Amino acid sequence: MIRTYDEINERIKQRKAVVLTAEEVIDLVKKKGAEKAAEEVDVVTTGTFGAMCSSGAFINFGHSDPPLRMTNITLNGVQAYGGLAAVDTYIGATQMAERNGGGYGGGHVIEDLVAGKKIHLVAYGPGTDCYTRKSIETLISLDTVNEAYMYNPRNAYQNYAVATNSSERTLQTYMGKLLPNYGNATYSSAGQLSPLLNDPHLNTIGVGTRIFFGGGIGYVSWQGTQFNTQPAEVNGVPIGGSRTLALIGNLRGMDREYVRGLDIFGYGTSLAVGVGVPIPILSADIMKRCAISDEEIFSQVLDYGVSSRSRPVLGRVSYAELRSGKIECGGRTMRTSPLSSYRYAKRIAEKLKNWIENDEFALTIPSMPLPGEGSVRGLR
Amino acid sequence: MIDRKYKLKFTDSNVHDSVSYILVSKFNIKPNVHQARIDGSGGRMILSMVGSDSAVDAAIEYLRSIDISVELMENFVKRDDRRCIDCGSCISVCPTFAFELNKKTWEVMLDTNKCISCGSCLSACPTHAITLKMNP
Numbered sequence A: 001m002i003r004t005y006d007e008i009n010e011r012i013k014q015r016k017a018v019v020l021t022a023e024e025v026i027d028l029v030k031k032k033g034a035e036k037a038a039e040e041v042d043v044v045t046t047g048t049f050g051a052m053c054s055s056g057a058f059i060n061f062g063h064s065d066p067p068l069r070m071t072n073i074t075l076n077g078v079q080a081y082g083g084l085a086a087v088d089t090y091i092g093a094t095q096m097a098e099r100n101g102g103g104y105g106g107g108h109v110i111e112d113l114v115a116g117k118k119i120h121l122v123a124y125g126p127g128t129d130c131y132t133r134k135s136i137e138t139l140i141s142l143d144t145v146n147e148a149y150m151y152n153p154r155n156a157y158q159n160y161a162v163a164t165n166s167s168e169r170t171l172q173t174y175m176g177k178l179l180p181n182y183g184n185a186t187y188s189s190a191g192q193l194s195p196l197l198n199d200p201h202l203n204t205i206g207v208g209t210r211i212f213f214g215g216g217i218g219y220v221s222w223q224g225t226q227f228n229t230q231p232a233e234v235n236g237v238p239i240g241g242s243r244t245l246a247l248i249g250n251l252r253g254m255d256r257e258y259v260r261g262l263d264i265f266g267y268g269t270s271l272a273v274g275v276g277v278p279i280p281i282l283s284a285d286i287m288k289r290c291a292i293s294d295e296e297i298f299s300q301v302l303d304y305g306v307s308s309r310s311r312p313v314l315g316r317v318s319y320a321e322l323r324s325g326k327i328e329c330g331g332r333t334m335r336t337s338p339l340s341s342y343r344y345a346k347r348i349a350e351k352l353k354n355w356i357e358n359d360e361f362a363l364t365i366p367s368m369p370l371p372g373e374g375s376v377r378g379l380r
Numbered sequence B: 001m002i003d004r005k006y007k008l009k010f011t012d013s014n015v016h017d018s019v020s021y022i023l024v025s026k027f028n029i030k031p032n033v034h035q036a037r038i039d040g041s042g043g044r045m046i047l048s049m050v051g052s053d054s055a056v057d058a059a060i061e062y063l064r065s066i067d068i069s070v071e072l073m074e075n076f077v078k079r080d081d082r083r084c085i086d087c088g089s090c091i092s093v094c095p096t097f098a099f100e101l102n103k104k105t106w107e108v109m110l111d112t113n114k115c116i117s118c119g120s121c122l123s124a125c126p127t128h129a130i131t132l133k134m135n136p
């Protein structure tokens, strides 16, 4: 070990910490080698900003007088979960508004909350001896509720497939609009800036790791759902969707800029969340892995024209090719669309870097590592 | 030299005229047809004309004289930059390459002059950032 978490935090306090983004570190390691670079750099910051469908927020509204046990709850017309204690709820990003027109869902409610807007709450309950009231209609906001925190069961996917479409009709998918006859290809990972591609075996990221989350501070709370270590690796990183993180963080302190409701046409609503994870450079090996570049990260091109759990693999392409705007695959040339914003990913990595440099963000030692192994089961 | 896009509307009386041929032979204009939806009863065409100012003016006057309606297509597509998150979903669905990823800033750039108002990007954008002026 070159340095400890405590030593890094001490340097952060003295405003002496050397922090680079996962993009900046690529050239440094090319020039000086991982050993030398590791001696110079304390922390590498990462970032990603894209649709993260498995996201949502817990809210406690506070009690009305007389009190109501809420069992049917809507926020701006979007249904929230009514199976928790009287005034607790969870609103999920993909829940869509019941009113006609569509285009608005749980992700947008969360964005509006973070933006400080008032939200229309309508709730009903059975009326009990202890909760006599049967309904309420009122306005809430981040200022009026007790707690409001995002808890996302699956974020920050370590790599993900590239989607294309062999069929004869346009498909509107969670991977965006896929034109017929291999008309285009879409991809969603931030590649060389993506948190889990820079610490592929989670040597430093674990339960309790403090992160940039939606413009505020959050923590890794658990392994994400569908956590998977099985996919094949090239250059030390998996070539398909693999590890994931469950994340938690206070909605208060988040910034609407990094929490955006999405309406993915033909699929439904979702939430784009900005996530940035700091990676402490504890060894030359960790440094080397942070220096991975888009040329070295690959993903598999899958045919979304075939409706099956295991879609046909058409080939393998690098993120450098994907980001160039077109890929060659199976003798075809396809134009590409990123889906997740590299511009925002970069901004997040830079913002986190600034926080650390200015002693506004200290690193935490994980209180438990995430699993070394995991696989995904299907549903029969 | 100017290069502009126009929307032409035909009726059953002039649908058989070969617009491209007339533009080339009579006005020395280079036409480029982006889209054509035409049958025996009329239709519409989106084309750009490349030529001198005076030639394009004269050509438009001529087309109007044979009852083809000619409308300059400008700023048909609009993007609300406060909504846009530079995700790039729109890039690969545009037939005229109007969107482009700036490789330095990673901003998604939109060249509204390239737009032929096909509507394809509308259903690709997850933030409702893009709007099209409605076709009259």
Ligand code: SF4
Binding pocket: B077, B093, B094, B095, B096, B097, B098, B099, B114, B115, B116, B117, B118, B119, B120, B121, B122, B132
């Ligand atoms: S409407 Fe959109 S997709 Fe169609 S040409 Fe214009 S910018 Fe491109």
Ligand code: SF4
Binding pocket: B079, B083, B084, B085, B086, B087, B088, B089, B090, B091, B108, B124, B125, B126, B127, B128, B129, B130
């Ligand atoms: S799809 Fe919409 S949000 Fe994404 S880059 Fe294009 S205009 Fe911006």
